[in-house]
Amino acid sequence: MTNGLFITFEGIDGSGKSTQARLLVEHLRSLGLDVIHTREPGGSPGAEEIRALVLEGDTDRWSPESEILLFTAARRDHLEKTIEPALASGKIVVCDRFADSTRVYQGITRGALRPMVDQLHQLMIAREPDLTFIIDMDPATGLTRALSRQTSEERFEGFGEGMQRKMREGFLQLAKEFSARCMVIDGNRNIPVVAQDVAKIAKTRLPRTQPA
Numbered sequence: 387m388t389n390g391l392f393i394t395f396e397g398i399d400g401s402g403k404s405t406q407a408r409l410l411v412e413h414l415r416s417l418g419l420d421v422i423h424t425r426e427p428g429g430s431p432g433a434e435e436i437r438a439l440v441l442e443g444d445t446d447r448w449s450p451e452s453e454i455l456l457f458t459a460a461r462r463d464h465l466e467k468t469i470e471p472a473l474a475s476g477k478i479v480v481c482d483r484f485a486d487s488t489r490v491y492q493g494i495t496r497g498a499l500r501p502m503v504d505q506l507h508q509l510m511i512a513r514e515p516d517l518t519f520i521i522d523m524d525p526a527t528g529l530t531r532a533l534s535r536q537t538s539e540e541r542f543e544g545f546g547e548g549m550q551r552k553m554r555e556g557f558l559q560l561a562k563e564f565s566a567r568c569m570v571i572d573g574n575r576n577i578p579v580v581a582q583d584v585a586k587i588a589k590t591r592l593p594r595t596q597p598a
Contacts, residue, residue: 389593390473392513394484396560397521398553400528402573402580406521407482409581410588414478419592422472425482426460430467433460450496457488458506465511476593484515486564490556495549514567517591519584520557521573525550 393410395403404425411423427437440448440456448456461484472479485507493500529550561568569587573580 389476391478391517391591391593392469392473392481392515393478393588393591394481394486394515394518395521396483396486396490396518396557397573398523398525398528398550398557400530401521401523402577403519403521404482405577406519406571406573406580406584407480409577410584411480413581413585414480414588420477422468422477422479424464424468424479426464426484426487427457428460429464429469429481432463432467436460436463450492450499451502453496454488454492454499454503454506457492458510461485461488462510465513469513478592481515484518485511486518486520486557486560486568489560490553494556494559495552514564516567517588518564518568519587520561520568520570521580522554522558522570523573525554527574 395407395410397403408423411421414421426433427440428434436456436459440453440460469479469481488507489500489503493503525547529547558570561570571580571583
């Protein structure tokens with residue numbers, strides 16, 4: 387009943403996924419498509435409030451279990467208030483991070499909590515993206531990029547390069563697990579080259595009723 391399309395971007399900190407999400411949104415809008423650009427955690431008023439709780443402060447501010455509950459609560463509000471209404475009206479939703487980030491950050495790298503993440507996801511979210519771009523980046527380079535931003539949202543970067551390497555491995559594992567929707571893109575190249583590859587793949591997934 388809907389022609390909406392749900393696209394997500396994933397990757398380690400500093401991978402360039404946010405830049406690529408923005409460039410894809412600009413490209414799709416230039417084609418005359420109705421696109422919603424959003425992010426996680428965040429994307430709705432309630433979820434943005436939770437964002438500040440989980441991304442700021444000391445690295446030991448929350449346990450992995452608490453993080454899972456906070457991220458799931460934010461995602462549920464985001465889904466209800468932003469994502470589902472947009473998709474139901476036939477819009478394209480481009481989201482910077484979604485459930486795959488929780489699967490990796492809390493489910494794999496912060497403890498063996500993937501079963502808990504999956505159970506909560508099935509119970510409270512029960513939606514996967516139609517297409518996911520995993521921007522693959524050298525962990526050392528990504529961490530340097532992320533820290534250079536010098537924002538207050540650097541709690542996860544504070545865990546260091548070792549965690550970045552675990553996260554990269556986790557995202558690559560997810561790409562194999564969800565191979566039908568996950569596309570791994572080499573993010574170590576120039577930004578315009580990466581964006582061209584992303585746009586080419588996204589075009590193949592556009593709803594037939596949308597102009598291409």
